[in-house]
Amino acid sequence: MARFTAANEQIxxxxxxxxxLAKSATIPLxxxxxxxxxxxxxxxxxxxxxxVGCSSAExxxxxxFYEMFKLHEIGTYxxxxxxxxxxxxxxxxxxxxxxxxxxxxRAGGTTSDGMFTLEDVECIAACTEAPALQVNYRYFHNVTxxxxxxxxxxxxxxxxxSEVPNHGTLALVRQEIPADRQTNIGPPEDQxxxxxxxxxxxxxxxxxx
Amino acid sequence: MSDVPRIVSSRFETxxxxxxxxxKSSGTYAGYEQIRAALALSPDExxxxxxxxxxxxxxxxxxxxxxxxxxxxxxxxxxxxxxxxDESEPGTYKDRILxxxxxxxxxxxxxxxxxxxxxxxxxxxxxxxxAHAQERIAAAxxxxxxxxxxxxxxxxxxxxxxxxxxxxAGAYIVGEETALIESLEGNRGMPRLKPPFFPAAKGLYMxxxxxxxxxxxxxxxxxxxxxxxxxxxxxxxxxxxTRLIALSGHVNTPGVFEVPQGTxxxxxxxxDERYGGGIRDGHELKMFIPGGASAPWFFPEQIDxxxxxxxxxxxxSMLGSGAVVVMDETTDAVRACLRIVRFFARExxxxxxPCREGTTWEEKILQRIxxxxxxxxxxxxxxxxxxxxxxxxxxxASHPDAGLEAIPFPxxxxxxxxxxxSSVAPITSAIRRFRHEFEAKxxxxxxxxxxxxxxxxxx
Numbered sequence: 001m002a003r004f005t006a007a008n009e010q011i012x013x014x015x016x017x018x019x020x021l022a023k024s025a026t027i028p029l030x031x032x033x034x035x036x037x038x039x040x041x042x043x044x045x046x047x048x049x050x051x052v053g054c055s056s057a058e059x060x061x062x063x064x065f066y067e068m069f070k071l072h073e074i075g076t077y078x079x080x081x082x083x084x085x086x087x088x089x090x091x092x093x094x095x096x097x098x099x100x101x102x103x104x105x106r107a108g109g110t111t112s113d114g115m116f117t118l119e120d121v122e123c124i125a126a127c128t129e130a131p132a133l134q135v136n137y138r139y140f141h142n143v144t145x146x147x148x149x150x151x152x153x154x155x156x157x158x159x160x161x162s163e164v165p166n167h168g169t170l171a172l173v174r175q176e177i178p179a180d181r182q183t184n185i186g187p188p189e190d191q192x193x194x195x196x197x198x199x200x201x202x203x204x205x206x207x208x209x
Numbered sequence: 210m211s212d213v214p215r216i217v218s219s220r221f222e223t224x225x226x227x228x229x230x231x232x233k234s235s236g237t238y239a240g241y242e243q244i245r246a247a248l249a250l251s252p253d254e255x256x257x258x259x260x261x262x263x264x265x266x267x268x269x270x271x272x273x274x275x276x277x278x279x280x281x282x283x284x285x286x287x288x289x290x291x292x293x294x295d296e297s298e299p300g301t302y303k304d305r306i307l308x309x310x311x312x313x314x315x316x317x318x319x320x321x322x323x324x325x326x327x328x329x330x331x332x333x334x335x336x337x338x339x340a341h342a343q344e345r346i347a348a349a350x351x352x353x354x355x356x357x358x359x360x361x362x363x364x365x366x367x368x369x370x371x372x373x374x375x376x377x378a379g380a381y382i383v384g385e386e387t388a389l390i391e392s393l394e395g396n397r398g399m400p401r402l403k404p405p406f407f408p409a410a411k412g413l414y415m416x417x418x419x420x421x422x423x424x425x426x427x428x429x430x431x432x433x434x435x436x437x438x439x440x441x442x443x444x445x446x447x448x449x450x451t452r453l454i455a456l457s458g459h460v461n462t463p464g465v466f467e468v469p470q471g472t473x474x475x476x477x478x479x480x481d482e483r484y485g486g487g488i489r490d491g492h493e494l495k496m497f498i499p500g501g502a503s504a505p506w507f508f509p510e511q512i513d514x515x516x517x518x519x520x521x522x523x524x525x526s527m528l529g530s531g532a533v534v535v536m537d538e539t540t541d542a543v544r545a546c547l548r549i550v551r552f553f554a555r556e557x558x559x560x561x562x563p564c565r566e567g568t569t570w571e572e573k574i575l576q577r578i579x580x581x582x583x584x585x586x587x588x589x590x591x592x593x594x595x596x597x598x599x600x601x602x603x604x605x606a607s608h609p610d611a612g613l614e615a616i617p618f619p620x621x622x623x624x625x626x627x628x629x630x631s632s633v634a635p636i637t638s639a640i641r642r643f644r645h646e647f648e649a650k651x652x653x654x655x656x657x658x659x660x661x662x663x664x665x666x667x668x
Contacts, residue, residue, distance in 0.1 A: 018373045021414060026395030027378050031337075039502035054397065065397035065558075068337045075520045080338075084299045086534055088458035088548050122552050123299035123379065123502075124338055125392065127532065128464050137340040144379060150494030171343035175350050175374045181360030183369040184329055188414045192285035197327035200251045 002041030008032055011174070012051055018177060020025050020187050022052040030063050034168040039070040067121075070167075075110045075117035077155055079103075080134045083120055086127035095131045096120055098145045102152060115156065117167075138164045213483070214328030214443050216428045216451050218467040220311045222638060227345050229352045232313035238434035240313055241358055244320045246433050248366050256434075262432055263449055264442045265470075266314035267303075267381040268293055268384075269501070269529045271518040278326055280409035281417040287329030288417040290322055291390055291408075292426060293431035294335040294342070297381040299502035299552055300532030303453035304423040305467055308335060308342035311427070312349035316359065320425030321433060323370045326419055330371050332393055337377040346374050362416055362551030381556035385626045386420040388558065399560045399666040400626040424453055424531075448517045452528070454478065458535035459492060471517040475499070479512070479535060490536035493579075496642070502549045503631035505604050505618070506638035520550025525606045526634075541644040543650055546635040549573040553632035564629025567598045582649035588644070591636060598623060599630035613641065 004012055012032055014023040025050060033044035040063055042056075048058040063069040070078075085094040096107060099118055103111055107120035126132035129141035133148075140151060154160045159171055165172070184191070219236040220226035232240035247255050260275025269634050280403075281288055292315070296304040307315060319331050333350075335343050350372060353359040361369045375393060383392045387401035391415050405411060412418025428450060432440050441449045447468040456478060457463045466484050475497065479485045488494050496506045499516075505526040507514070514520055518528045537547060554568035574591050577583055595603070599620040607615040622630040640647060 018371070021394070023395035024375075024393055027337075027392065028376065031376065031378065054395075058607045060605055062395055062397055063378075068379070069378055078232055084546055084552055085498070085545060085549065086300050088545070089458045089534070089536060089540065090426060090604050122555060123297060123301070125296050125336070126304045127302045127455050127534070128273070130457060130463075134338065139337050162511045170340040170376065172336070173344045173347040173351070175347040176354075176374075177360070177371065178354060181354050181357075183361040183371055188287055190278070190417050191329050193330065194327045195369075196324065198369065199250055200253065204251070204253070 002044040003047050034200040038168045078117045079122040080119045082124045084123040091129040092131040135164050136167050144188050216431045237242050243433040244432040247321045251323045262437045265420045267424035274425050275424040282579045290331045292333045294423045295384045298530045299337045300534045301530040302455040307427050309345050316429050319430040320545045332375050334375045337379050380556045399558045439511045444469045452531050454531045456485050456533050459489040459537040460535050464484035473516050476512045493540045498534040500527045501532040504529050505634045507606050523616040527618050542639045542646045544637040549635040560626040561599045563623045567594050568632045569595045595633040597632045
């Protein structure tokens, strides 16, 4: 079940159409596969390869470089506790320890019910709100141990379901480029000097950058 | 806050500032009127404006944006504009806020830059982990396309450009411009060698490419509306305008503040009620990082330095990405140092051997010192490994008590990009200043295993 559904395949083709070269869509397409399946499966990578026109090994090569792509199934909720410097100073490591105790797994592990994967992550750009964490890339700021327990309870009960989608889903809004507004997208070799630059050069008598 | 100029942060507290309606109706200039103003000028005039204003890049290196634009070879087309929104430097939290709270300001900045450069297409690369920022930018772009402000024949002129939202997948190194380009081409985010691969000459698809930081471009609409003179009236001659500073760590009121460059000092930033509100109550300053995890540390003697790239560089560090991390006397220098080094070890892309191997060794050695397993020559070993990544004296702040002068920025490097050398910053900073803390951990908790004793003597 890891190939794209018909609807997702259409989204994938729309994404590819925005790039001068299809291979550029590799990362967005891997995200789309992960959104569909919760992780990035082998046959999903094979299909991404078909769509962008490279080998599946190349897609694996790209995907395996990036932290966010999970090549195996993980929990429904990926809990990323930041322990980098700003968070460390204000208790990030202690919060991670508390999270390990609460969830009963070490950082990197997944709870036996398949609900939570805990990660010890690098700076998530919430430094002034330390200690901070993300669940499926949604922010939680200034988190105390009590806040953490409450958050886990709310995730279990479904109270946070509207704010935190399942693992793999990033932005809930997609960019849509109306066909009649799209311009100028084609491989680099088909491109020429932009008209407004050419116009300027003409008025300026051929000089300019 | 009235005396503080708000160039990029004027809508941060405004309800609905992320919508087109909010962008047009609030802030210190009229939204989407500035691209109209730019279109009335020639592309060269817009470039000159940015050059004359001396808008310094806000990503870390602080290079003037207008000058960078001029590096594109004049007759090679297409050119691309790539926006670097892959904010990941530890301590940095400014681009995310700009993208989440004022996406239209960034879009208008992109349009102005694309018009001036003659970009065939704009790619807005947002860090993968920032789902909310991606959402806000996608929504803002959809609005802008519908309003005829992005895409074909913008505002009825012959200026046409697409802005495409692209998003990453979690790799710090992708913040480096050539790695970002690799990533945008669908590859592993490994930096390219410069020369020959200076993006302005050979960037995306080997075409001239300008990579600008989010904050840099966010400055442009205000600049168009207020003009060069008013822009240059803020800050100093060499560092005009403002900076968004993320002040984190042991201060009473951490936050993201827009401050004039060059004139604001660290003391003001830490102590002023408008900013940090003082070091955490009952504590005193031990050290601080002036520009993100890659920056060598400063100490109480440097507190009166202004937030100006050149001055901070001469004093042995960098203003970098505007990330100031304050550490009070309760901070364990070894533990803080290890955490930053571990970051670089994890994020090393693996392309250059000195960084791939070196950062890992640095982490291992620091970990064993912290765990009480340090060996007597570990500090020398650590500095030796560091020297293989960044040879020669490493930039450092002066240490008047020890009679040590400042060593100016930047460091030398045996690697393609500055990631490896950055891992040396916390090490030399901490050892130069707090060697006794390391030594205490090594000598007082020395747990050298029995097997390490000379043959025949252990039992």
